[in-house]
Amino acid sequence: xxETSLNEPIYKTDALIAEDIDAYLDVHQHKTMLRFxxxxxxxxxxxxxxxxxxxxxxxxxxxxxxxxxxxxxxxGTQGQEIDFALLVDGLAAEREQGITIDVAYRFFATxxxxxxxxxxxxxxxxxxxxVTGASTADLAVILIDARKGVLTQTRRHTYLCHLLGIxxxxxxxxxxxxxxxxxxxxxxxxxxxxxFASELGITHFTAIPISGFKGDNITTLSENTPWYHGVSLMxxxxxxxxxxxxxxxxxxxxxxxxxxxxxxxxxxxxxxISSGVIRPGDAVRVLPSGKTSTVSRIVTMDGDLDEALAGxxxxxxxxxxxxxxxxxxxxxxxxxVECADQFEAxxxxxxxxxxxxxxxxxxxxxxxxxxxxxxxxxxxVNVNSMEQLAARTLDLNAIGVLTVTTDRHIPFTPYADNHDxxxxxxxxxxxxxxxxxxxxxxxxxxxxxxxWQATDIGRAHHATLKNQKPAVLWLTGLSGAGKSTIxxxxxQRLARMNRHTFLLDGDNxxxxxxxxxxxxxxxxxxxxxxxxxxxKLMTDAGLIVITAFISPFRAERDMVRxxxxxxxxxxxxxxxxxxxxxxxxxxxxxxxxxxxxxxxFTGIDSPYEAPESPEIHIDTTALTADEAADAIVAxxxx
Amino acid sequence: MRKLxxxxxxxxxxxxxxxxxxxxxxxSITIFREVIAEAERPVLLYSVxxxxxxxxxxxxxxxxxxxxxFPLLHVDTTWKFRAMYDxxxxxxxxxxMELLVYQNPEAKERGINPFDHGALHTDMWKTEGLxxxxxxxxxxxxxxxxxxxxxxxxxxxxxxxxxxxxxRWDPKNQRPELWHLYNxxxxxxxxxxxxPISNWTELDIWQYIHLNNIPIVPLYFAEPRPTVERxxxxxxxxxxxxxxxxxxxxxxxxxRFRTLGCYPLTGAVESSATTLPEVIQExxxxxxxxxxxxxxxxxxxxxxxxxxxxxxxx
Numbered sequence: 001x002x003e004t005s006l007n008e009p010i011y012k013t014d015a016l017i018a019e020d021i022d023a024y025l026d027v028h029q030h031k032t033m034l035r036f037x038x039x040x041x042x043x044x045x046x047x048x049x050x051x052x053x054x055x056x057x058x059x060x061x062x063x064x065x066x067x068x069x070x071x072x073x074x075x076g077t078q079g080q081e082i083d084f085a086l087l088v089d090g091l092a093a094e095r096e097q098g099i100t101i102d103v104a105y106r107f108f109a110t111x112x113x114x115x116x117x118x119x120x121x122x123x124x125x126x127x128x129x130x131v132t133g134a135s136t137a138d139l140a141v142i143l144i145d146a147r148k149g150v151l152t153q154t155r156r157h158t159y160l161c162h163l164l165g166i167x168x169x170x171x172x173x174x175x176x177x178x179x180x181x182x183x184x185x186x187x188x189x190x191x192x193x194x195x196f197a198s199e200l201g202i203t204h205f206t207a208i209p210i211s212g213f214k215g216d217n218i219t220t221l222s223e224n225t226p227w228y229h230g231v232s233l234m235x236x237x238x239x240x241x242x243x244x245x246x247x248x249x250x251x252x253x254x255x256x257x258x259x260x261x262x263x264x265x266x267x268x269x270x271x272x273i274s275s276g277v278i279r280p281g282d283a284v285r286v287l288p289s290g291k292t293s294t295v296s297r298i299v300t301m302d303g304d305l306d307e308a309l310a311g312x313x314x315x316x317x318x319x320x321x322x323x324x325x326x327x328x329x330x331x332x333x334x335x336x337v338e339c340a341d342q343f344e345a346x347x348x349x350x351x352x353x354x355x356x357x358x359x360x361x362x363x364x365x366x367x368x369x370x371x372x373x374x375x376x377x378x379x380x381v382n383v384n385s386m387e388q389l390a391a392r393t394l395d396l397n398a399i400g401v402l403t404v405t406t407d408r409h410i411p412f413t414p415y416a417d418n419h420d421x422x423x424x425x426x427x428x429x430x431x432x433x434x435x436x437x438x439x440x441x442x443x444x445x446x447x448x449x450x451x452w453q454a455t456d457i458g459r460a461h462h463a464t465l466k467n468q469k470p471a472v473l474w475l476t477g478l479s480g481a482g483k484s485t486i487x488x489x490x491x492q493r494l495a496r497m498n499r500h501t502f503l504l505d506g507d508n509x510x511x512x513x514x515x516x517x518x519x520x521x522x523x524x525x526x527x528x529x530x531x532x533x534x535x536k537l538m539t540d541a542g543l544i545v546i547t548a549f550i551s552p553f554r555a556e557r558d559m560v561r562x563x564x565x566x567x568x569x570x571x572x573x574x575x576x577x578x579x580x581x582x583x584x585x586x587x588x589x590x591x592x593x594x595x596x597x598x599x600x601f602t603g604i605d606s607p608y609e610a611p612e613s614p615e616i617h618i619d620t621t622a623l624t625a626d627e628a629a630d631a632i633v634a635x636x637x638x
Numbered sequence: 639m640r641k642l643x644x645x646x647x648x649x650x651x652x653x654x655x656x657x658x659x660x661x662x663x664x665x666s667i668t669i670f671r672e673v674i675a676e677a678e679r680p681v682l683l684y685s686v687x688x689x690x691x692x693x694x695x696x697x698x699x700x701x702x703x704x705x706x707x708f709p710l711l712h713v714d715t716t717w718k719f720r721a722m723y724d725x726x727x728x729x730x731x732x733x734x735m736e737l738l739v740y741q742n743p744e745a746k747e748r749g750i751n752p753f754d755h756g757a758l759h760t761d762m763w764k765t766e767g768l769x770x771x772x773x774x775x776x777x778x779x780x781x782x783x784x785x786x787x788x789x790x791x792x793x794x795x796x797x798x799x800x801x802x803x804x805x806r807w808d809p810k811n812q813r814p815e816l817w818h819l820y821n822x823x824x825x826x827x828x829x830x831x832x833x834p835i836s837n838w839t840e841l842d843i844w845q846y847i848h849l850n851n852i853p854i855v856p857l858y859f860a861e862p863r864p865t866v867e868r869x870x871x872x873x874x875x876x877x878x879x880x881x882x883x884x885x886x887x888x889x890x891x892x893x894r895f896r897t898l899g900c901y902p903l904t905g906a907v908e909s910s911a912t913t914l915p916e917v918i919q920e921x922x923x924x925x926x927x928x929x930x931x932x933x934x935x936x937x938x939x940x941x942x943x944x945x946x947x948x949x950x951x952x
Contacts, residue, residue, distance in 0.1 A: 021919040029845060033658035104793040105786050107839045114658035116837055128814050135816040245655050257671040262704040270700075272668045272818070301702035311656045313667035313700070326675055350814050364819050367675070423817045432823040434813040 027111060034242055037118040037133045037166070039157035040143030045174045049143065049212035050106055050119055053234070056219045057108040103129045112238040127160065127383065127397040128350040131437055134161050135423065138242045139168035141233075146179045146209075150192045156383045158193075162200050163346065163399070163439070165419060168240050169197075169205040172233060177211040181224040200386070208233050247310035252276030252284070252332040253413070253421060255366035259325055260315050268299055268315035269324055271367065274420035276332065277309045278316070283333035286324045287411035292333050293318040327368030329411040329421065337421060339409040340443035346401050346415075347374070349394040351428070351435035357393065361435065363406060365424035370410060372426070375403035394436075403444060407562075415439035462542035466500045470539035471636060472564055473546045476557060476611060477574035478603050479589055480581040482620050482628075483548035486574060489629035491546055497637065502538055504531055506549040519600040525556050532560035539568055544636070552602045554609040572632060573614040578603045580621060659846055663696065666834040668818055669797060670700035670781070673832050674707055676822035677779035681738075683768070684710040684729075686722040687898045688854050689783035691729075692843050693835060695852045697781070698733055709736035711780070713771055715763035716741060717752055717900035719876050725855050740771035752902040753881055759900070769805045778829045779822065787839045797836045803827035844921060848914045857895045858917060860909040864888035871905035896921070 017024050040046035106117040118133030134140065140161040144154055161169060171193055179185045186209045197205060208217055209225050210233055216222035219234045230236075253274045260268040278284075278295060285292045297317040298305040308314045316330065324330070331337055349355050355374060363372035377400035380391035394400045415422030426436040463470050473490060475483040487503055494501045510517070514530055517523040528551050535545045551557055561569040581603070582590040593601035600606045616635050618628045656664070673680050682697055684690050697706040710730055730737035745762040752759045772780060786793045796812050798820045813821055822830055835843070847854060857874075864875040866886050873880075874895075875888045880902065882888070893906035894917070911917045 017919055017922045021915045024922075025845065025848065025915060025918065028841075029657060029659065029849060031658045032655045033661045105837065106793065107787045107837070109658075109839070109841070114839075114842070132814045132816050136818075242655065257668065258675055258701075260701065260704055266703060268703075270671055272664055299703065301699045309654070309656070311661055311664055313664040313671075315702070362823070364821065367672070419817055423819070425814075425816055425819045425821060427821055427823055432821070432825060434815075434821045437814065437816045 028109075031109065031112060031114055032242060033114045033116065034139060034237060034240070035116045035118070035137050036139040036141060036237065037120060037130070037137040037161070038141045038143065039120065039130060039161065040174075041145070041151060041153040044143040044145050045212045046119065046143050049141075049172070049174065049210070049218075050117055052212045052215060052218055053115075053117070054106060054108050056215070056234070057110055103133045110234065110238055115237065127156075127399075128348065128437075130157065130160050131164060131348050131350075134164040134166055135419075135437070137161075137164075137166055139170065139237070139240060140166045141170045141172050143172050143174050144189055144193070146173050146175045146185055146189065149189050150196060152384045154193070155196060155386070158197060158202070159200060159381075159383055159386060162202055163348075165416060165439075169202060170233070170236060171205055171207040173207065173209045174212055176209045176216060176225065177214045181209070181216075181222075183225075183227040186228075206230065206236055208236065247275045247418075248277055250275040250310075250418070251335040252278050252282070252330075253337060253418060254278075254314075254316070254330045255368070255420065256324060256326055256328045256330060257367045266317070267321070268297075268317045269330065270313070270315045271330070272313045272420075273308055273310050274366075275310045275418055277307060278314075278332075279307045280304075284316075284318070284330050285333040285336045286322060287329045287331060287336055288339040288409050289323055289328070290336075291322040291324075293320040293322050295319075327366070327410075329366060331411075337411050337413050338443055339411050340445050341406045341409045342444040343404045343406075343412070344378075344401065344441045344444055345404045345424075345438045346399065346441060347377075347394060347404075347426075347436050347438045349396060349398045349400075349436050351433055352396055353428075353435070354393045354395040355436070357402075360407075360429065362427040362429055363404070363424050363438075364427060365410060365412060365440075366421050368410060369427075371407040373405050374426075375405075377402045401441070404438065404440075412440055412443070414442055459540045459542065462540065464542075466542040468499055468542065468544065470542050470565075470568060471544050472535050472539060472560075472569050473544070473572060473632060473636065474551070474557065474560065474569060475546070475548045475572045475574050476551045476614075478576055478578060478581045478608055479550055479601070480584050480586055481574045481576035482625055483550075483574045485625045486618070486628045486632070487546045487548040489625055490632050493629055493633045494544060494636075497633075499544055499637075500542065501544045501546060504535060504545060504547045504549075506547075509549075519606075524552065528553075528556040528560065532556075532563050535560070536563045539564060550602050550608070552606065552608045554611070557611065570616065570635065571611050571614040572616040572618060573611045574618050574620060574628070575610070576620045659842060659849070662835075662838055662842060663699070663846070665818075665837065666696045667700040669820065669832060669834040670697055670706075672820050673779050673781070673822060673830075674701075676820075677830070679775070679777050680708040680779040680781065681711045681772075681775065681777040682706070682708055682735075682781040683783070684712050684726065684737075685783065685898075686712070686718070686726045686729075686855060687783070688843055688847060688858060689785065689835060691852050691854050692838070692846055693781060693783040694729060694733060695846075695850060696834060705734040708781075709738050711738045711740065711771060711775075711777070713764060713767045714739050714741045715759070715767070715900050716746070717759075717763075717879075717902060719855070719857055719874070719898060719901045719904075721855050721857050722898060725853065729853065738771070738775065740767060740774070742767035742770055751879075752900050759903075763900075772805070772829065778824065779832060780829065781832050781834060783835055784833045785838050785840070785843075786836050792836075795833070795836075797833050798822055799831045799833065800824065801829045801831060805829070840921065841918070844914070844918045848918065855898060857898060859913070860892050860894040860911050862890045862892050863906070865891045865893060865906065872908065873904070874901055874906055876901040 038046050038050060104119045106119055108115050118137060120130045120133040142154060142157050144150060173186055173189050190207050208230060209228050210217045216224050217232050219232055221232055253276060254271040255274065256269045256271050258270045260270050280295050280297060282295045283292060284295055295316055296319045298308050299315040299317060329337060357374050357376045360371050360373050362369050377391045377394060379388040380394060380398055380400040382389055383399060391400055413421040422440045424438045425434050426438065428435050475487055477483050484505055491501050491503045509531060514527050517527050528549065531547060531549060535547060538545045557571060585591060589598060592598040593604040602608050616632060682693065684694060701707060712726055742763055750759055750762045784792055794809060796815045799807060800813055801807060824830060865872050866875060866888055872891065872893060891908055892910055894909045894911060895904060895906050898904060909920055911920045
């Protein structure tokens, strides 16, 4: 190598490699790994620093070096000297622009560790790339140009690293060679950064004066900074504690990725352990079902393990046959995670198209993908000033706090406790693009802190005792269509056949369970949701439930259908034309609505969305109530 | 690895740190399992080299005791080393996986070869052949053994690399990849290429092969072989299709290969390394990067691979 213009790399293990390769390999097989991110503004010398680390750890080969020397002279920004930045600026487009435009990953190793560096751009429009790089990092190196001090970008990078939960922060004050290695400049920057960091709640960081270009304090302590008493950047990277070790000391959690069933005799649950340690004999709980069992084996291709810990990918077998599938979370039995369907979360929006409150997105968390809707943001965070701003939506690179509602209960932890079970992505349902990254702060439905209690007598048992198959006969139609009359006749017939039934009538429910609700669209939605939940409990108890509600909106009827077991929801459209219903007007309601005394009346000033393909269609102009009831019973019990 | 650490783990208080190879292995296994859960018709692109060997081994670990629930696909150029075809067939049998071999019929018919057709050889047999095979079988997810340390444009590619219906890669429009959450969703006709060993380096690969006794093509070990030297590259005369130039005479040299492709395009290094530790030793002491032995990167200047990838090459 041409070493005239460069400092001699100190990571020379050639001697050991040449003398005793087996000893060398043994050392290297026991190395740990550190993933870190470098953050800096366009001219902070980030690429130069990474190039320097690669060079000093002998990751640059002669042919690459020759190409680098040629490139440096042709397009380099360092005159005739070697431009390390060219080593890391990968894509042709960015080589032309002279800037880094995306996340790139670099690798180097020393005797103690293997390193993966996420190299991310500094300019504002690429917040999403920095967040991406930070999500897998154990440590962040925040670069500051000694001539410029703490800039807006520095604050932004620090905030994002802190937001993504990076505990180890290194403040690398770069280009010290250009300020004559002046200690007072370094101290001034340190003071100013400390003040800002403590505002964010960062209590600890490590500051190092360096020159990526000249190599000061990179691998060895520099003679140019005798006033600096810390360690070199490389030594710090080699010795700092990695996140894995901390995760292993937390309670056991593993999201199930895949159920392994090669044959009838083997059933294992595969996943990567997210925290804690597991051993055969440990009692575990599966969420959201709440069922418990004991680990019987930890299976790997290298043989069964006595113990597995955070970070490992394993397959667990249980002593009992319990339901467990992809998306479930296996936890230690006496310290499970919460389940909820509504959360407060911090969201980083990553798509060109802005966020739409109310729109359903796919939400992937752990190993499960569910449908989720977002509220209007409580506030947006200005990443430069950390101010909370009012916002109606979030656009590309915006960060905000809002409510996320999922279509079912999901096991989770706050992001601060566990990144795997508290971090999520949102996916657009049409384009399939990853549009946002989110971090759960806490669940918003405290009642759901009580996780589902698994009971020994299940729904199948209830149904068997009653000698029937549970069902929901959901009658929908205009007011005065004859729903209650028909429902009543259906129940009479079923009772004569010794079937256990329950009739939920719209008017009756509004006297009790739903007496707090009015007739606005939002209240109608809630009315049906509650009735759906009650009907669901009743089917769990083995009953045949008959409901008579106008239930005007297709979306809510479909929602109730989704709550039920497949095949148990029977939608019955009691179809009476509006003029016929109005002519009957048994309760005198149409008259009141027409005269304006009743607002939001279905068919008059509130819409009725007829079912598109109901299981049963009753034309009340052609059938009597008795004939309709017979038809429904015949459908249920052929 | 686990064998090495089993005893140590018990002696430690309660937790130990995973080694870098354990972390890499666990990550790769997780990736394999995610794809199986989310893709409809996955396939493992098996090119018989050392990276493919590790990829296959990881796939078997990910699903053990089940066999990996997808086939192996070899996009063949008919110009691979003979020893590669031998190992390919053996490994397919050992793993209990179906082996699909695809040769571009047009390239076959036109007799496209590396001696007469230069860049067209790679384009037709490999790039076009791969696209044809994926379309033919309707694979929507293809595992590949590319590593980010191999080449600059690879360093920026995602682990789940999304491809348009005509297999193009758009480096400026990649999905953000956070934590261990991979988005494998796609519309009909679109596909993903998945690189489970993205974060492995060449040394990691060698160490892992060593620790797990993974079978690799014997060409990685030095042995006297018939060779000629052209344009500074040592080429092996693997069969009688190799056209010798006037005055050219194969010379026996002790050589081995750092990377394996089509034999007329793959440069050998002179070596005496006959064991894995010796190979690793040479690798560590070497002064040239791995892909230098391959002619494919030299087209189109520094952006050669990036351009090929956009066109659909792995």
